[in-house]
Each structure stands twice: as structure tokens, then as C-alpha cells.
Amino acid sequence: MKKEIVAAGFGGQGVLSMGKILAYAGLMDDLEVTWMPSYGPEQRGGTANVTVVLSDQPISSPVLDTYDTAVILNQQSLDKFESKIKPGGVLIYDPYGIHRKPTRTDITIYPVEAMEASIELKNAKTYNMIILGALLKVNPVVDIESVMRGLKKALPERHHHLLPANREAIMRGMELVKE
């Protein structure tokens, strides 16, 4: 088993943290993992992306040219990564702010209204967990309990009271995926 995933969006939307939690969860599930961020000023508002590889074998490159799954949260990232999804792969995107929709027909595309859902949940900061929920529904690479343990590790202790809100967001994200 090997899953090559890219997540991309605006800096601040939480793609790097989402990737980190996914990577931690993979670790808890005894998988090999690499987490390769774009780093620098984009963390503060430009476009940011992260490549996460989860595998039961040692991982060669943390840098890839094609992906099994792309999680896309803004137009620039869609323009950049849509063509780089492997045929038969998966594209998950939030239609919020997307004016040019994806056009590929050889991949499975899941629009996930996560921005709207985060407004409904009245917790914009769990936006990336809604996305993660959608990703896990489509791509159950790691166990949800491992994700929660990963979250616990990624969040400083003073924020542990937010764990239930994050779980709720993940569940909401799973519900948003329509077959």
C-alpha cells in the first residue's frame, strides 16, 4: 500500500497542519510517512502545499510529480495540480471561490462544501478537519482513532479541549462526501 497525497490551498487554511495530522495518524498506524511542506512566507497567506506519502514500504522521494489524491482549496492550486493527478486518481476540492471547475474525466472528483459547513459549525478553525474527514471517507488510509491520537500529539495541551470539536468536524466532512 502506498498513497501519494498533495494538499494545497491558501496559507492559513490549514493544509500543512492537516497534512501533519494525517502523517501523525499514519505513524500511529505503523506506516512509513513523509511530510514535505512548501515553507516560507506562503504560510502567512500565499498558496501553500504539502505532500504526504503513506506507505507500508520505505519511501524514496518526498517530492513527487504525480499524485494519487489531490486535496485542493483554492483556484491557483486547482490550476497547478489538476493535471498532476494520476489517471484513476482522486480530486477533492472545495467549490468555495472556485470559478473554473475541474474538467478531467479520467479521475474521480468530489466537491466538498467545507467552507459552508465550517460556517454552519460556527468554528472556522476546524475547516481543515472537515476537509480531512472528506479525504478519509474517500481514502480510508488511516484509522479515525489514529487521527484523533495524531491530533492530540499535534495540538498543544492547552488546546486539548478542542478535540471533540475537531472530531465533529471530521465526521461532518465524511458526511459531505457524496458518492
Next chain:
Amino acid sequence: MKGNEAIAHAAIRYGVDGYFGYPITPQSEVLETLEALMPWETTGMTVLQAESEVASINMVYGGAATGKAVMTSSSSPGISLMQEGMSYIAASELPALVINVMRGGPGLGTIHPSQSDYFQATKGGGHGDYHYIVLAPATVQEMADFVGLGFDLAFKYRTPALLLADGIVGQMMEKVVLPPQRPRRTPEQIKEQCPWAATGGSAGRKPNIITSLELDSAQMEKNNERFQRTYRLIEQNEVRYQEYFTDDAEYLLVAFGSIARICLKAIEDARARGIKIGLLRPITLWPYPYEAIARMADRVKGILVVELNAGQMIEDVRLAVEGRVPVRHYGRMGGIVPNPAEILDSFESQFNL
């Protein structure tokens, strides 16, 4: 954890006595992690944010002179600032560990990954005939492991070591098994291990004087000859490299650090299409695995050197190959990291496949 974080953890666990550094992207997490872990309360390790890179390296110089295990870390422009001190440390035959998590240059350049300090790391950088033992980690695990290895070699040969990483392996996260916690050496153990060190209490013996200055030319030549004898010994004993898929390889890629891993993925993709490529990854960049590459040159049709620079390590590959097979280069600069497909495209076009 991140490669930079692994360095900090490994340093504490090795029993390092002092870290002196100044923040710079993409390695600021080394200092940040050390400050967060507060080892001065556990192992007694000193962690100091110095006022500059020049100050950091001279604090390392001073600490190393007393036989302490001391280190600094920085990124390319900061390492350039340290070159004078690095030359002095080498000339004073002191063990120390310097870490360069390379970013794109020249000048202030970019914060993104690069390997354009290869010349500086392996051919000098500072003035005079000296070498650092240069280790090039490709994984977060090696970031952790090479801290200990670097110090072990530095103390064994009384020659400083340089861990030459890049922004990729500094910033990426992977699984890592940290070394066990060792206690810091006691003053008595340091005196025993480092009889040359300025440890105080010299009553009854000749004082140890640590200096790089020698105005008597005949003596200075002797000093240089002694340095060179050490370097020959290191060249004999400490060459490290790793080969992948070389048994049946018709072509060879040579790459170091994280780029070697991107090459490995390119090779996996190529082999899926029946193209037999192997990879040689130098782990020590000085001493360089000339012989291993020379052996491969007798067996392959061509060699592609892949680097994040305009062509630096390729000069050492060519020295090893001595013109027997074509040696080509694929390099990206300015912080651009090639993906496996781009490497393969370059390989195929340069060898007309």
C-alpha cells in the same frame, strides 16, 4: 518530526555540551527546538542564541578548545559568515560540529532548498589547506544519526565535521528513531579523552596552547604536513556511500542528500519501463567515494549527476571517471526542486534514449 528538530533532539541525547547559533530559514527549528526542550535543566547543555553567526562560530572555537562537544547550525549566508572561524578551528585541530541546512544562493538568495554550497563545504570555503569531514544526510533519520557520527569522527581525528543538509530534509517530517540519552562527559573524562585541550589545572605539566598562528615557516609547514597526514587517514578510513540498483545498471545517477531520494523515485519509474539505472549516493562528500564511482564507470554507459546547483559535485565525479564514460549534469537552482519526471526527462534527452 522535522529534520531540523531531529538534529536538536540528537544533540541533547549525544550529550553535547554547547550549542551556539543564530536563527536563519530554513534551519531555525534547530535553535527553537533546543530552546523548547530546555536541556540546560536536564543534561546541563548550554544553548545560546548568539548575536551573530560570527559570534556563534567563535563561541564554538572557544568551547572546542576546552575539549567540550560544541556545535552550531546555520544556512548558507550564515555559513559564509562563519568561514574565518571554521578555518581557525580546522587549523587548531579542534573537534566541532557545524551544520549547514543549505538554501539557494548566491548572496542572500532564497530561503528554498539548494545544494550550491558543495564547493564551499568540500573544497575549503575559508582560507588555507584544510578539510572538514562532510556528511550529507538524505533522511530525517540520518539528520539525527549524523549528529553523533559527526562528533565521533571529529573527536577521533581532531578535525571538525560539517553536516551538509538542505532545506528539504531540514523541513520535511518523517519517522525517526532517536539515539538513547547519554550523559555529558565529566570534566575528568574530557581531560582523559582530550589531553590536548585547554582544561585548566596545568600545574605540573606544560600548558596546552590552542592557536592557529605559527610565524616560523618551517614549523608551519610541519603543522600543515600533520594536517595532511590526518586527512589521508580520514580518506583511507571514512569514505561512506550507498548504492541502489547498481548490480545490473546500464546507466548511473550520482546525487547526494535529499535529491538522491528524488533520483531513486525516478529510477523506480524508469525500471518500471525497462530502463536499468542505478544510483550512487555519496554520504561523505569529503572524503569523496572516488573509487566506488571509478568502479561503476567501468560498468555503465553513462553517468548523470543530479544536483541543486549549476554543477559542483560533477567535478569530483569527473575526477573519478577520468573520461571513461560520458558524465552529464542536471541541476536546478534558485530553490527549485526537480521532480522525478523532470530528472528522467533530462536523463533520456542527454543520453538520447
